[in-house]
Amino acid sequence: MNDNTLRMQSRNTSAQALISNIAIEIENLTVNYGKNPVIKGLSLEVPVGSIYGFLGANGAGKTTTIKTLLGFRPPNSGRARVLGYDVVSQQREICRRVSYVSETNSLYEYLTISQLCHLCRDMQQHWNQEIVNRYIHTFELPLNKRVKYFSKGMKSQLALCLALGNDPDLLILDEPTTGLDPVARQVFLTTLVSDVAAAGKTIFFSSHILSEVEAIADHVAVLHHGSIVLNDEVDNLREMQKVLHLTYVEQPPAEELERLRRWPGVHLFEQEGRTVRLRIEGDVDALTKSIQARPYEPRNLEVVSVQLEDLLIEYIKGGGK
Numbered sequence: 001m002n003d004n005t006l007r008m009q010s011r012n013t014s015a016q017a018l019i020s021n022i023a024i025e026i027e028n029l030t031v032n033y034g035k036n037p038v039i040k041g042l043s044l045e046v047p048v049g050s051i052y053g054f055l056g057a058n059g060a061g062k063t064t065t066i067k068t069l070l071g072f073r074p075p076n077s078g079r080a081r082v083l084g085y086d087v088v089s090q091q092r093e094i095c096r097r098v099s100y101v102s103e104t105n106s107l108y109e110y111l112t113i114s115q116l117c118h119l120c121r122d123m124q125q126h127w128n129q130e131i132v133n134r135y136i137h138t139f140e141l142p143l144n145k146r147v148k149y150f151s152k153g154m155k156s157q158l159a160l161c162l163a164l165g166n167d168p169d170l171l172i173l174d175e176p177t178t179g180l181d182p183v184a185r186q187v188f189l190t191t192l193v194s195d196v197a198a199a200g201k202t203i204f205f206s207s208h209i210l211s212e213v214e215a216i217a218d219h220v221a222v223l224h225h226g227s228i229v230l231n232d233e234v235d236n237l238r239e240m241q242k243v244l245h246l247t248y249v250e251q252p253p254a255e256e257l258e259r260l261r262r263w264p265g266v267h268l269f270e271q272e273g274r275t276v277r278l279r280i281e282g283d284v285d286a287l288t289k290s291i292q293a294r295p296y297e298p299r300n301l302e303v304v305s306v307q308l309e310d311l312l313i314e315y316i317k318g319g320g321k
């Protein structure tokens with residue numbers, strides 16, 4: 001098979017990804033380190049054009065998943081496709097169309113930015129120096145200083161500039177803003193939203209900084225011990241999860257409390273004396289009507305939206321149970 005045939009095939013495969021509207025497709029993926037399963041039956045679909053936040057506690061398996069998506073770590077079972085390319089058999093194609101920025105960016109430290117750009121231009125088929133120049137200017141990075149003299153934050157900024165120079169269809173970022181000061185972080189995030197996402201590209205990023213996830217992500221998935229425990233559009237999460245605050249005249253009997261605890265969709269039940277707090281997903285109206293029709297009708301019933309950050313913390317620390 002010659003290079004032209006391969007290019008034709010790869011364009012077709014990538015086009016398939018765009019037609020199916022799925023940038024990343026993971027199906028029942030399992031990845032072990034030795035005998036230790038780290039990713040356990042993970043399934044996930046990342047729509048083309050989304051900004052997808054990938055969350056989880058330390059050691060949950062985020063980096064391992066990302067390494068598998070980039071073809072660096074083979075799955076033990078299941079399969080994954082990135083832009084329509086299989087991560088095992090089509091890693092070369094994935095590397096052409098996907099840019100990756102990690103917390104520990106391995107840049108050629110003894111080179112300057114100008115020298116690095118020369119090197120990238122020679123290596124990358126889709127290199128766009130104009131884009132890189134624009135971002136280097138935005139981040140005010142010095143062109144002629146060796147990278148080894150850059151601060152950690154400057155290296156992250158440079159890694160993003162170089163990643164964007166490849167004009168990728170998909171940007172995969174593994175804790176990209178670690179080490180950035182608040183101003184630099186804001187510039188970084190604004191760049192992602194206003195330039196990269198606005199151009200219809202997909203961004204898949206892991207992060208521990210929930211405020212930044214809330215600020216830019218339109219989808220979010222939470223990984224807990226190698227399995228997905230939450231996966232939804234951010235707007236749905238904001239809409240679907242509510243908290244009911246109930247205040248009774250006197251403490252309801254145990255069977256009434258048990259009934260509330262067991263109501264379908266109740267994720268969290270807290271009771272202290274005459275007050276009950278329920279976090280519920282789904283049909284809040286049905287529950288409130290049912291509560292109001294009970295002989296132990298509360299004196300006060302209040303429905304409030306869950307703070308997204310609180311919800312995410314709950315899933316990150318305990319799988320949402």
Ligand SMILES: Nc1ncnc2c1ncn2[C@@H]1O[C@H](COP(=O)(O)OP(=O)(O)OP(=O)(O)O)[C@@H](O)[C@H]1O
Nearest residue numbers: 033034038056057058059060061062063064065208
């Ligand atoms: N090379 C390796 N050999 C053996 N075990 C590993 C290796 N790399 C990671 N692990 C283990 O796999 C699990 C998942 O690690 P991973 O780095 O994917 O987690 P993570 O979610 O990215 O964590 P963090 O948020 O701390 O970066 C951890 O238990 C880790 O100890």
